Amino acid sequence: MQTRNKLFEDLSQVMTNAMGVAQGARTEAETAMKSWMDRWLADRDFVSREEFDAVRLMAQKAREENAALSARLDALEGKADKKPAAKKTTAKK
Numbered sequence: 001m002q003t004r005n006k007l008f009e010d011l012s013q014v015m016t017n018a019m020g021v022a023q024g025a026r027t028e029a030e031t032a033m034k035s036w037m038d039r040w041l042a043d044r045d046f047v048s049r050e051e052f053d054a055v056r057l058m059a060q061k062a063r064e065e066n067a068a069l070s071a072r073l074d075a076l077e078g079k080a081d082k083k084p085a086a087k088k089t090t091a092k093k
Contacts, residue, residue, distance in 0.1 A: 047055075
């Protein structure tokens with residue numbers, strides 16, 4: 001029959017507890033770092049990717065509308081240039 005050594009059991013228990021403490025410390029450090037990074041980014045007025053994409057789409061739509069209005073204006077100006085000048089009538093005295 002094999003006997004267990006009390007020293008090895010105690011050492012095993014200490015190592016198991018140390019691993020649990022290390023994992024808890026790691027989780028706490030990650031949470032603290034994430035919180036600090038979020039505060040730092042918020043203070044810098046950075047925008048999220050979603051906000052950036054939304055503004056980019058708005059700008060693209062505005063450019064397209066501007067191009068359409070410019071083309072419409074060019075067409076209207078072209079029609080105005082092609083109209084003959086109105087004849088001036090002078091009254092005879």
